[in-house]
Amino acid sequence: MSAVPQGSITGTFDSRAHLGNALMLVDRAIGASVEACAALLVAAEIVVLFAGVVSRYVFHSPILWTDELGSFLFLWLAMLGAAVAFRNGSHMRMTAVVSLSGPQLWPLFESVALAASLAFILMTLGPALEFAHEEIVITTPALQISSAWRASALPVGLGLMLITGVISMLRSPSRMASMVAILVVALVAGAFYSSSGTLPKLGNYNLLLFFVGLVGALVLAGVPIAFAFGLATFGYIALTTRLPTLVVIGRMDEGMSHLILLAVPLFVFLGLLIEMTGMARAMVGFLANLLGHVRGGLSYVLVGAMYLMSGISGSKAADMAAVAPVLFPEMRSRGAKDGDLVALLSATGAQTETIPPSIVLITIGSVTGVSISALFTGGMLPGAVLGVMLCLLVWWRYRREDLSAVTRPARKEILRSLGFALPALALPFVIRAAVVEGVATATEVSTIGIFYAVIIGLLFYRQFPLARVYPMLVTTAALSGAILLIIGAATGMAWALTQSGFSATLAATFKSLPGGAPTFLIVSAIAFIVLGSVLEGIPAIVLFGPLMFPIARQVGVHEVHYAMVVILSMGIGLFAPPFGVGYYSACAISQIHPDAGIKPIGGYIVAMLVGLAFVIAIPWISIGFL
Structure with a gap:
């Protein structure tokens, strides 16, 4: 049996260390940039809406475009805030059951939650790009700009979450847990996809399968609630109906863009x-x-x-x-x-x-x-x-x-x-x-x-x-993004x-x-x-x-x-x-x-x-x- 050269082992560890350092630097750069943009958007929303109040009530000369601009910026704030929350691991989730599993299984559950979240992002990224492209022909009434600039927040936010999620997976201290988690998510997704010919025949029993069984399993496994809902909805639409998944992106956009939610x-x-x-x-x-x-x-x-x-x-x-x-x-x-x-x-x-x-x-x-x-x-x-x-x-x-x-x-x-x-x-x-x-x-x-x-x-x-103002703006964006997603x-x-x-x-x-x-x-x-x-x-x-x-x-x-x-x-x-x-x-x-x-x-x-x-x-x- 021939011995492995010491230099090759050292070189392997050095290459892994260099890769880890490079990923860390990229992650920090992305995190700092996104946090800065999200904080700026929170401040901009405050100024824009307050300007609307002052112009209407004090000067009796309302600015017609404040609500439109506020709604325009709001979707970007929601998606960038969601990206900040995703990177920081602060999306809302239920961990009561996971905490009972013991420290030995925690890394596996964390990896499964991350892998399932990445699966949702991969499923939605394509339809989100298509949705933004279709919004090009729509022009906003007051600002007279293409609605695609607003809708682009969806693929950009999802893309940022995908990058930071992949980096987090690669930097995981437990590679075995990450590999098992990816395999589990792939097997579950494959099982659902292979059943796509049978599922439509089940009729409304699919509601129990997707919105009770799948959502319940994902939530109990510690998957963030937003991603659990999204996975079940996309799976139901894609596998049991003839509707394009693009309509789900449209409904998500509608839910996150309501002007009343600017108060959040x-x-x-x-x-x-x-x-x-x-x-x-x-x-x-x-x-x-x-x-x-x-x-x-x-x-x-x-x-x-x-x-x-x-x-x-x-x-x-x-x-x-x-x-x-x-x-x-x-x-x-x-x-x-x-x-x-x-x-x-x-x-x-x-x-x-x-x-x-x-x-x-x-x-x-x-x-x-x-x-x-x-x-x-x-x-x-x-x-x-x-x-x-x-x-x-x-x-x-x-x-x-x-x-x-x-x-x-x-x-x-x-x-x-x-x-x-x-x-x-x-x-x-x-x-x-x-x-x-x-x-x-x-x-x-x-x-x-x-x-x-x-x-x-x-x-x-x-x-x-x-x-303390800047950290507060970042915290606001992250919490708001988690809620709005x-x-x-x-x-x-x-x-x-x-x-x-x-x-x-x-x-x-x-x-x-x-x-x-x-x-x-x-x-x-x-x-x-x-x-x-x-x-x-x-x-x-x-x-x-x-x-x-x-x-x-x-x-x-x-x-x-x-x-x-x-x-x-x-x-x-x-x-x-x-x-x-x-x-x-x-x-x-x-x-x-x-x-x-x-x-x-x-x-x-x-x-x-x-x-x-x-x-x-x-x-x-x-x-x-x-």
Whole structure:
């Protein structure tokens, strides 16, 4: 047996090292460039929409092209943001089942998720290029430019995700896991393709195969939700119908380009901004001085702070990130256990899903046609009802709390903290007044909040570190891209379900339920609790909202009342372990192990279910102020 020359081994390792370094440099260059472009687009959207508000309301001379330009840039922001999220591994996914598999199998599941995502990108890249090419002949009415410039965002974003995904696969520390993952995805794809002659004969059983079986398997395997939806939809259209896959790209474009959704990135940025400027800390500080000396006082503060923050940021992650670091150290010093802290934080996240300007409210308005202003008005009281239920449970749990070491603040100190917090406390009312008085639309009002926060941060709180602005813009783009890609994929999936006749069957089934509207509401609540825990809120609403809201109207349920029931039910599922992704977000923000909150959160879930029952039984709670 001849020995292998030492030089050849060294040369092999050197070549691999050079390849790895080269891939790393390419990945960093692409990442930095895409992040810069995405951050610039977020800033541009803010300026363009705010200019539209000022020109119309202050100078009474509206700029006609602002909405068109905003929509034009928005698709680029969505796709570049999705590319940033893909590179950073921050697309929404369910990892509860994967985490149970153990550390030895985690690399394999991660590789399968990446390989499946790349399969979706490869399937859609060709139709996306074709879609952009067909848009060449369409000219925008105000700017008079080809719509292909806007539609090109789809293939560019997908192409960037393909490049970064391939680089990530090549740089994987576990090459065996990568090879096995590619083989598994190829075998599954091959099995479906080889069955293309048989699948059309199955009729509507294909709905179970693709949209229950395939989506369920992909989601449980940790594949990002947007890519799981997209794979199932493309597979269903390509293998069971004669429709061109190009129509799915068109539906995705339609879902991601709705002008109302422009509020999503802007409210996400606003949430980050109020934390950076110290506005959140000022509000929480006032509430702590006001209630911190009573039994369970800081828990009441947490409920109230999350209620106020939800009226500003629209993002539950931003709300929790702003409130938890301020309150938790003091609550721990008073003897609160980590499990109780993360349980209550999760419960308040579910409680405030209806508080405007919630991103979920904006999404439900965009996909169902329900008035955003009506949803903003109807959402205040249902959230307060659940808040009261949580406070009653807090009172019971902390009725014997020892406060002997707690000093009650003097009245002057409370008034001083109130004066310091007033500019921050005014922001939710500024946002609501701007919508109600017609100063700005639900899309534009976020820009007013952003400029208000900038001015207050600079002049009043004097806390505005410029170095944090760029990372905030990048974070906004990535989170928005992840949300919008889900909306686009879910829109395509909902369209496919509608074309199959599923919506008609679903409507007939619900209309045949005994008991009329009450039974329909109860069944809907149960369904959306389940859907919220498995699919997350936004994809569940985008997927089933267009199907369920027409049925609600037919059985006599007011659309705003139904929206509140759906959103609260979905929020309970979203923040309930073991599957609720929101619960794990709360754990990550709190830096508390998920196991700690499993037992204490049970009581809070029961309290929220009682509150939900009141909202279902008393429609006035949702529509009394319309």
